[in-house]
Every structure is written in C-alpha cells, then in structure tokens.
Amino acid sequence: MRPSLAERLRAIVGPDHVLTAPEDTVVYEQDAFLVARAHPDAVVLPGSPEEVAAVARVAHEEGVPLIARGAGTGLNGGSIPVRGGLMVVLTRLDHILELDARGRTATVEPGVINADLTAQAAPAGLFYAPDPGSQSVSTIGGNVGNNAGGPHCLAYGVTGNHVLEMEVVLSSGEIVTVGSPAVDPPGYDLAGLLVGSEGTLGIVTRVTLRLLRRAESVRTLLAVFETIDDASGAVSDIIGSGIVPTAMEMMDGVVMRAVEAAIHAGYPADAGAVLLIEVEAHHEALPRVMGRIDEIARRHHPRLLRTAEGARERELLWKGRKEGAGALGRLAPSYYLHDGVVPRTRLPDVMRRVQEIARAHGLVIGNLFHAGDGNLHPTILFDPRVPGMLDRVVAAGEEILRTCVEAGGSITGEHGVGIEKREYMKWVFTETDLEAMRRIKRAFDPAQRLNPGKLLPDGPAPAYGMQPGTRAWS
Amino acid sequence: MELTPGERGTGDGGRRDGRMRELGPLIRDLRRIVGRQHVLVEPEDVIVYEQDGSILQAMPEVVVVPGSTAEVREVVRATRAAGVPIVPRGSGTGLAGGAVPADGGVIVSLARLNCLREVDLRGRTAVVEPGVINADVTKGIAPQGFFYAPDPSSQAACSVGGNLANNSGGPHTLAYGVTTNHTLGVEVVLHDGAPLWLGGSVPDTPGYDLCGIFVGSEGTLGVVVQGIVRLMRARESVRTVLAVFDRMDDATRVVVDVTSAGIVPAALEMMDQTTIEAVERGAPVGFPRDAEAVLLVEVEGVREHTERALREIQDICRRDAARDVRVAQSEQERIALWKGRKGAFGALGTLAPNYYVMDGVVPRSRLPETMRKVAEIGRAFGVRIANVFHAGDGNLHPNILFDMRIPGELDRVIEAGAAILRACIDAGGSLTGEHGIGLEKKAYMSWVFTEADLDAMARVRRAFDPAAGFNPGKVFPSPPACGEPRRAPAKIPAGLWV
Numbered sequence: 001m002r003p004s005l006a007e008r009l010r011a012i013v014g015p016d017h018v019l020t021a022p023e024d025t026v027v028y029e030q031d032a033f034l035v036a037r038a039h040p041d042a043v044v045l046p047g048s049p050e051e052v053a054a055v056a057r058v059a060h061e062e063g064v065p066l067i068a069r070g071a072g073t074g075l076n077g078g079s080i081p082v083r084g085g086l087m088v089v090l091t092r093l094d095h096i097l098e099l100d101a102r103g104r105t106a107t108v109e110p111g112v113i114n115a116d117l118t119a120q121a122a123p124a125g126l127f128y129a130p131d132p133g134s135q136s137v138s139t140i141g142g143n144v145g146n147n148a149g150g151p152h153c154l155a156y157g158v159t160g161n162h163v164l165e166m167e168v169v170l171s172s173g174e175i176v177t178v179g180s181p182a183v184d185p186p187g188y189d190l191a192g193l194l195v196g197s198e199g200t201l202g203i204v205t206r207v208t209l210r211l212l213r214r215a216e217s218v219r220t221l222l223a224v225f226e227t228i229d230d231a232s233g234a235v236s237d238i239i240g241s242g243i244v245p246t247a248m249e250m251m252d253g254v255v256m257r258a259v260e261a262a263i264h265a266g267y268p269a270d271a272g273a274v275l276l277i278e279v280e281a282h283h284e285a286l287p288r289v290m291g292r293i294d295e296i297a298r299r300h301h302p303r304l305l306r307t308a309e310g311a312r313e314r315e316l317l318w319k320g321r322k323e324g325a326g327a328l329g330r331l332a333p334s335y336y337l338h339d340g341v342v343p344r345t346r347l348p349d350v351m352r353r354v355q356e357i358a359r360a361h362g363l364v365i366g367n368l369f370h371a372g373d374g375n376l377h378p379t380i381l382f383d384p385r386v387p388g389m390l391d392r393v394v395a396a397g398e399e400i401l402r403t404c405v406e407a408g409g410s411i412t413g414e415h416g417v418g419i420e421k422r423e424y425m426k427w428v429f430t431e432t433d434l435e436a437m438r439r440i441k442r443a444f445d446p447a448q449r450l451n452p453g454k455l456l457p458d459g460p461a462p463a464y465g466m467q468p469g470t471r472a473w474s
Numbered sequence: 475m476e477l478t479p480g481e482r483g484t485g486d487g488g489r490r491d492g493r494m495r496e497l498g499p500l501i502r503d504l505r506r507i508v509g510r511q512h513v514l515v516e517p518e519d520v521i522v523y524e525q526d527g528s529i530l531q532a533m534p535e536v537v538v539v540p541g542s543t544a545e546v547r548e549v550v551r552a553t554r555a556a557g558v559p560i561v562p563r564g565s566g567t568g569l570a571g572g573a574v575p576a577d578g579g580v581i582v583s584l585a586r587l588n589c590l591r592e593v594d595l596r597g598r599t600a601v602v603e604p605g606v607i608n609a610d611v612t613k614g615i616a617p618q619g620f621f622y623a624p625d626p627s628s629q630a631a632c633s634v635g636g637n638l639a640n641n642s643g644g645p646h647t648l649a650y651g652v653t654t655n656h657t658l659g660v661e662v663v664l665h666d667g668a669p670l671w672l673g674g675s676v677p678d679t680p681g682y683d684l685c686g687i688f689v690g691s692e693g694t695l696g697v698v699v700q701g702i703v704r705l706m707r708a709r710e711s712v713r714t715v716l717a718v719f720d721r722m723d724d725a726t727r728v729v730v731d732v733t734s735a736g737i738v739p740a741a742l743e744m745m746d747q748t749t750i751e752a753v754e755r756g757a758p759v760g761f762p763r764d765a766e767a768v769l770l771v772e773v774e775g776v777r778e779h780t781e782r783a784l785r786e787i788q789d790i791c792r793r794d795a796a797r798d799v800r801v802a803q804s805e806q807e808r809i810a811l812w813k814g815r816k817g818a819f820g821a822l823g824t825l826a827p828n829y830y831v832m833d834g835v836v837p838r839s840r841l842p843e844t845m846r847k848v849a850e851i852g853r854a855f856g857v858r859i860a861n862v863f864h865a866g867d868g869n870l871h872p873n874i875l876f877d878m879r880i881p882g883e884l885d886r887v888i889e890a891g892a893a894i895l896r897a898c899i900d901a902g903g904s905l906t907g908e909h910g911i912g913l914e915k916k917a918y919m920s921w922v923f924t925e926a927d928l929d930a931m932a933r934v935r936r937a938f939d940p941a942a943g944f945n946p947g948k949v950f951p952s953p954p955a956c957g958e959p960r961r962a963p964a965k966i967p968a969g970l971w972v
Contacts, residue, residue: 102734102839103837103838103839125736147678149678158678160678160683160686161655170930174926174929175926176924176926176927176929176930177923177924177927178927178930180904180922181837181902181903181904182835182868182903182904182906182907184641184643184652184654184690184835184906184907184908185904186904186905186906186910186911186915186919186922186923187690187911187919187923187928187931187949188687188690188691188931188934188935189641189654189683189686189687189689189690190687190930190931190934192654192683192686192687193682193683193684193686193687193934195683196678196681196682196683197682201682213736216736240596242619242707242710281776281779282778282779282782282783284778284779284781284782285775285776285777285778285779285782288776288777288778289776341676341678343597343675343676345596345597408675408676409676410674410676410678410679410680411680412680413678414678416680417680417681421680425680425681428674428679428680429681432668432670433670433671433672436670436672436684436938437681437682437684439937439938440682440684440687440934440937441682442937443933443934443936443937444930444933455681455682456681
C-alpha cells in the first residue's frame with residue numbers, strides 16, 4: 001500500500017485506528033464462512049460517521065476497494081476482502097444514541113451488539129425482535145447488511161421489517177438519510193434496498209429501529225418425534241391451521257446428540273427430531289392455543305409433548321437451540337452451515353432428500369433450523385484435513401440448494417449471498433434479473449469499489465479452501 | 475400544458491390539433507397493437523382521464539387501454555421509442571395527482587388487466603393483474619376464511635396496481651402493515667418494453683430488494699403488469715368498540731394510552747365533530763352531533779385475546795373521560811359502526827362543495843398537540859377542517875373544506891395544507907402516510923430530504939428509466955416550469971375515499 005494512503009487514513013482516524021502490519025490485519029482475513037479467507041491491505045476503525053465518510057472519500061480518490069465489517073459473524077464470506085483493499089471495521093461506532101420507549105424506537109450506531117440493544121430496552125418492557133443465533137456477538141450493522149433473521153422471525157419478520165431510517169455513507173463519501181420513522185416513507189424505499197445489500201451499495205452509520213413490547217405470557221412446547229418426517233408434517237399442519245407461533249424450530253438427532261453432550265438441555269438424544277414451539281399471547285388465550293397445537297402434534301405420532309415448566313427450563317431448551325451449531329464442534333473439526341428456503345408444504349420431502357444427499361456423498365448432515373419459515377440450515381460436518389473431503393462437502397451443499405430451488409424455494413433465507421452463493425444467483429435469476437440488480441449497483445457504486453466480488457456473479461468465481469494469507473482470487 | 479383554475483384544460487384547440495398530428499404515427503401504432511376501440515384521442519373521450527382523486531388536473535393527449543401484458547409491452551415500447559411520456563393509471567382514485575398527466579403524453583390504463591390469475595390458499599398467495607379491484611381479491615377467498623390485508627377506504631373501487639404504486643395503507647394497516655408488506659413479487663415492463671420479474675413467491679428473495687423499490691414508486695420506474703400478493707387467514711374473533719368523547723384531547727389521549735398499554739388493535743380510527751356532522755347529515759348512523767370526537771377501535775385474534783383487549787380498551791376509554799362506550803354485539807352492529815367511518819369522506823360533500831385531503835404522519839405520542847395545532851391552523855387561515863383518520867398510526871387526514879368558486883379561497887386552502895404538513899414534520903413526522911407524493915407534495919420533498927438524499931433516489935430512477943419518461947414530473951421536486959400544470963381544482967365527486 002502506498003504510504004500516502006496510510007498517512008491520509010491516520011490523519012482521519014488517528015494513528016491507533018489504522019492497522020497495516022500483517023500480524024494486525026491477519027485477524028480480519030476471515031468471518032464465519034470457515035472455508036475461505038483473504039487478507040485486507042489495511043484496516044481502519046473510524047470513530048464517527050464523519051470519519052467513515054472521510055475514509056470513503058479517500059478510498060474513492062485512491063480507487064481502493066472498501067469492505068465494511070461488523071463483528072465478522074457472517075456466514076457467507078461477505079466481509080472477506082477477496083480483492084484486497086481497505087476494511088472499515090465499525091465496532092467503535094457502538095453507541096445507542098437514543099432509546100425512545102414511548103415511541104418504541106431506538107437509534108443506534110452500526111457497531112452496537114444485537115443483544116445489547118434488547119438488554120438496554122428490557123427495563124422499559126421492550127425488545128428488538130430480530131434474533132440471529134449470533135445475537136450475543138453480531139452487530140446491528142452486520143444484521144442490516146445481511147437482512148438477518150432468527151427463530152422469532154416467524155412472527156416478527158426479518159431485520160428489514162424493523163428498520164425505519166438509516167444514515168448511509170455512499171461510495172462517493174456523501175452522507176445520505178434513507179427511510180423515515182413514518183409507516184410509509186415518501187419516495188422510493190431506499191432503506192428497503194440498502195437492507196440486505198451486503199455492503200455493496202453503501203456503509204450504514206446510523207440506524208433507527210422499531211422496538212416491540214414484550215408479550216405478557218410465553219409458553220414453550222418441546223415435541224419429540226421418532227422421525228424428521230413426522231416433525232415436518234406437524235409443522236406444516238400447525239401453520240396450515242392458522243396458528244402463528246412466535247417460533248417453531250426443529251433439531252434432528254445428529255444435532256440433539258451434540259447438544260446433549262455439550263450442555264445437557266434435556267433433549268432425548270435417541271429421537272429422530274424435536275420441535276421447539278413457542279407461543280406468545282395474553283395468558284387467557286394461551287391454554288386454548290397450546291391445546292390446539294398439542295392436538296395437531298398428536299396426529300403425527302409424537303413420542304413426547306412437554307411444556308417447559310417455568311423460565312429456567314424454557315431458557316435451557318433455548319440455550320440448546322441457540323448453541324446447537326457450536327455444539328456440532330464436538331462431532332467434527334469443521335462444518336459448513338447451509339441456508340436454504342422451501343415452501344413449508346414441501347418440508348417433509350425436502351428433508352428426506354437432504355438425508356439422501358448426505359448418504360450419497362458419505363457425509364453426516366445435522367439439521368437445526370427455522371421450520372416454521374421453511375428456512376433450512378443443513379449443516380455438513382467434515383474434517384478439512386481429509387483430502388478431497390471439502391470438495392464433497394461443497395458438492396453436497398450445492399445439491400441441497402438445488403433441491404430447495406427445485407421445490408419452489410430459494411438459496412438463502414437469512415444468511416445472505418456474499419461470496420458463498422454468488423454463483424448460485426444464476427439458478428434463481430435470469431440474466432435480465434441480474435442486469436436489473438447491476439443497474440442498481442452501478443447507480444450507487446459506479447466504480448465497483450464497495451465490497452467487490454460479493455452478491456452478484458460478476459468477475460472470477462470464488463475458490464474455497466485457501467491457505468491462510470492467500471487471496472480468494474488470483 | 476398549462477392550465478388555469480376553472481379552465482377545463484383543453485387549452486387552445488389549434489395547439490392540440492398540431493400536437494395530435496405530430497402523434498399521428500404513434501397513434502396508428504397503438505391502434506394496431508390494442509385495437510382501434512382501445513385508443514382514445516378525442517377530447518370528449520380523454521377528458522375523463524384528466525384528473526384522479528386529487529384537486530389537480532391536466533388533459534392527456536392519448537389514452538390507451540391494453541388488454542394483455544403482451545400489449546402493455548408493445549405499447550410501452552412504441553410510445554417510449556417515440557419519445558412520448560407514459561402515465562400508468564389504475565382506477566384513478568389516487569389522492570396526490572399521481573395519475574394526472576402533468577406533461578401530457580399517453581395514459582396507459584390497466585383497467586382491462588383485471589384477472590385474478592391464481593389463488594393458492596395452501597401457500598397463501600395470489601397472482602393478480604394490476605386492474606383487479608382491491609376488494610375483489612378478498613371477496614373470492616373470504617368463504618374459505620382468508621383475506622387480503624391492505625384495505626384503503628377506496629377498496630371497492632381502487633385497483634391492486636394503484637395500491638402497489640402508492641404503497642397504500644388503510645384502517646387495518648395498524649396491525650397488518652402497508653401494501654409492501656403484502657407484496658412478494660411484481661412483473662414490470664421497463665422503458666424499452668422488456669418484462670422483468672422482481673421478487674417471487676418466496677419471501678426475502680436473495681440480492682437487492684427491487685420489488686420493494688417498485689412498490690410505492692408511483693409509476694415512475696415502469697408499469698406493473700402482475701403481482702404476487704400474500705393472503706392472510708381470517709381471525710377467529712373480531713370485536714369493535716365505539717367511544718364518544720366531549721373533548722378531542724381526551725380522544726387523542728386514549729390513542730396514546732391504548733398503544734402504550736401494549737395493545738395493538740387491528741384498527742384505531744378517529745372522527746372529529748365536523749366529520750360527525752357530515753356523517754349525520756349524509757347517511758346518519760347515530761353519532762352524537764355535540765361530541766368533539768369518536769374513536770372506532772377494532773381488535774382481532776383468538777377469542778380470549780379479543781375479550782380481554784376489549785375490556786382493557788373500554789377501561790382506558792372510561793378513564794380518559796369517554797362520554798359513551800359501545801361494543802358491537804353482532805356482526806350487523808359492527809358493520810353499522812364501520813359504515814359511518816367508511817362513508818365519512820363522501821359525507822363531507824354535505825358541508826362544502828370541495829375539500830382537500832391531507833395525509834400527514836406524526837409520532838403517536840405527538841398526536842394531541844398536533845391535533846390542537848391543526849385546529850389553530852384552520853382558524854388562522856379561516857378554513858374549516860374535518861378530521862377523519864388512522865389515529866393508531868399517527869396518520870392524519872385533515873380535510874380542508876372549501877368552495878373553489880370563491881376567488882382566492884384555493885390559495886388559502888393550499889397554504890393551510892402546507893402549514894399542516896409543516897407542523898407534522900416539525901413534530902418529527904412525515905409528508906405522507908399512505909397517499910404518496912405525486913404532483914401534490916413533490917415541492918415539499920425538500921422539507922424532509924436533503925439534496926443528496928433526493929439524488930440517491932434519482933440514481934434509482936436513472937438506473938431504470940434514464941430518460942425519465944414514466945410518469946414525469948411526479949415525486950421529485952422541480953422548479954415550476956412551463957410544463958407544470960397550475961392547480962386547477964374541480965368538484966370532488968361524492969364518495970371520495972381515503
């Protein structure tokens with residue numbers, strides 16, 4: 001990197017907040033997409049929106065790629081600097097600027113941790129609804145970039161449904177405000193466009209979010225089934241009956257055994273699948289709603305239906321679900337967490353197909369996912385040291401996503417596209433569709449410098465399984 | 475074309491003749507595409523399309539009514555290739571002048587594309603053409619226990635395409651959100667006539683949310699020829715309360731108190747004394763004329779939930795000094811209570827020959843003071859204002875009553891309207907809750923957006939329609955120029971909706 005660029009950056013954010021030494025920048029070569037990595041040329045940690053804008057202007061003038069990063073928990077490689085360049089880490093912008101309990105909104109900086117916002121809002125009886133599995137570490141900015149979901153999105157919707165207004169730095173360094181606190185913002189819905197754009201259109205520096213009131217009562221039902229088939233049938237029928245639980249999560253036997261070994265949450269380790277069904281309502285309404293769910297679940301041959309006794313048991317059941325992915329580390333050195341969507345009605349046959357794919361490739365696949373949304377997370381366990389195994393993992397993953405698309409679904413429910421799925425965009429979009437997205441990209445980032453190589457299948461395709469310190473692209 | 479108040483807008487006949495000669499080749503093409511009877515060029519035919527539900531009007535040059543998406547594609551290709559602007563139009567019930575052909579050109583009416591193509595109750599989606607009437611979507615599926623949620627008061631006449639263009643809301647937006655929350659995908663025709671699908675039947679499709687950009691874009695990016703909308707399951711129980719208040723202040727306090735108690739009603743509507751008077755004159759439903767305000771509160775859900783919410787709402791109303799609280803005891807009584815609300819706009823015609831509907835938004839907590847401010851503005855400008863609106867959303871609809879025949883009155887009305895919107899913005903609110911910007915409010919866009927913000931929107935416009943030939947002169951502020959229509963109010967037809 002040219003010294004003049006580093007000097008200009010230091011002048012903006014201060015010498016402590018520009019990292020250029022390889023031993024410092026290596027920390028930023030990877031996110032939670034464990035099979036790829038690439039090294040940034042420099043890392044900047046701005047301390048204010050104005051500094052972000054000034055950094056963007058410098059990058060603009062110098063023609064350097066600019067990659068925004070939150071906590072680095074993204075699962076699609078979206079923050080990996082595949083073409084080098086300047087990484088803008090937003091973790092210092094971590095202030096909750098305003099919490100308006102009466103208006104039920106919060107205005108926050110992008111580096112605020114998801115769970116911290118809910119913790120701050122809790123005394124007022126409020127919470128921030130999107131709850132990705134990573135919520136104790138992931139940032140609001142990262143959630144916005146990926147339009148993150150979570151178990152409770154079944155009832156409350158994904159991040160985009162909770163974003164009212166944002167301040168965004170464009171590639172030119174201009175600062176613009178998009179959206180509005182009103183129900184129907186005037187003009188084009190640019191806030192909706194920016195949410196989920198994975199850092200390719202601008203860098204978010206401030207977000208006004210909707211907060212929700214905590215429900216009066218919550219019940220969590222654990223339903224244990226001998227087969228995934230029975231559990232899937234129950235999901236389809238519960239939703240079909242018109243009941244909308246706040247969450248309906250499924251875990252298969254592979255995941256349950258890992259979770260039990262790790263935290264002893266009380267899941268039956270020998271069952272085929274469990275459903276975790278949560279309902280929020282007035283306490284008068286709960287017994288009958290739970291009764292109806294119970295009745296429907298009974299039609300699908302459950303081994304056990306148990307309502308969590310008290311908050312402690314409830315929290316333990318959820319802890320098992322939230323830490324499910326982490327617990328898989330007990331079964332294999334690495335895993336590849338997929339993210340596909342299918343229409344709920346197709347859930348039983350797609351789940352059968354996933355198991356067939358696992359068998360065909362000689363792989364073990366664990367499933368823990370948002371069944372109520374039809375949002376699958378088949379997790380392929382593997383050992384990267386076994387020669388050729390990663391190729392089989394990638395091939396099996398592709399087949400799973402193809403199955404989702406063929407079932408009328410999609411290649412991602414909440415994790416985004418990043419580098420991981422950019423080539424698969426061609427499966428779901430025609431060249432004309434993609435060209436429409438490119439028009440938007442060119443409109444906001446004509447020089448293609450914001451998070452290059454992500455989201456759209458343009459330029460050289462990614463190569464997985466790189467050695468540390470090498471670029472994803474040659 | 476320039477219009478002056480009171481003039482019908484046919485302008486100088488000679489000039490129109492010259493322009494029509496210029497358009498001759500295009501008109502021949504259009505006739506070939508859609509058939510002669512579906513191309514209107516005579517002043518006495520096209521005059522029907524000179525206005526929508528706003529107080530603005532301008533004469534179109536040509537009106538085309540295509541009968542298929544393929545015809546729309548060809549119409550767009552031919553018209554835009556000739557360099558002529560296109561104004562898409564649904565039922566013409568819009569309230570912001572969005573369908574008024576400010577720069578002349580061709581109006582493409584989507585009224586004949588009115589087929590409900592596919593209903594999938596298991597997947598809870600419907601594929602609709604843009605000319606389908608909003609209420610007809612629900613009508614077909616109500617017997618099976620499903621409904622389409624966005625319910626603008628014009629729903630018996632407005633089209634789904636128009637709703638998409640304006641991101642329409644309605645009384646039940648409070649619980650269910652606006653049109654964009656119920657739109658999964660749209661097929662659009664771009665400026666070169668090319669079709670494009672955005673979104674799809676699966677929510678949250680990967681990549682940029684282009685479907686969301688088209689919803690609410692007011693016909694400035696392309697013509698919607700198909701939409702995939704979400705259907706919802708009807709709730710087990712629906713209960714409705716009418717509360718009568720001696721003082722407006724008490725009624726607005728109830729709105730704040732109900733929502734801060736954590737109750738999310740399906741609808742929370744308010745009508746003030748002037749509106750009550752109009753309703754009682756027009757189609758009486760038994761509202762007390764001396765009350766300052768009535769609130770209509772509806773809750774939906776499982777029976778146990780609605781029963782308790784109903785009790786809580788009644789308690790809050792009584793605590794906040796309601797004079798009378800009535801609960802509809804039957805479906806018939808419920809429909810009767812809604813009748814007053816739904817017929818309110820039409821009834822305003824009994825008070826004045828014209829009215830100007832505003833559509834501001836304020837944070838709910840600022841509702842009481844904003845309502846006082848609206849009353850002050852009415853007094854200061856010497857205009858009468860009737861309020862009937864979605865109080866739960868903080869979405870105001872002050873209706874300024876006037877008589878356009880009185881010289882100078884229209885100017886005062888427009889100034890009072892601007893003052894009301896200014897007050898909404900000063901209270902931390904916005905220019906529009908559900909009616910869109912259109913012609914009416916484009917000059918005010920610079921009150922809420924900086925030049926850089928507006929330029930960000932203009933980038934999207936240029937990305938899809940570089941020549942800006944779709945619905946030109948709308949949404950974006952522009953300095954008054956010779957292409958700008960002057961405000962030319964007309965008597966609003968009875969039964970106008972909000």
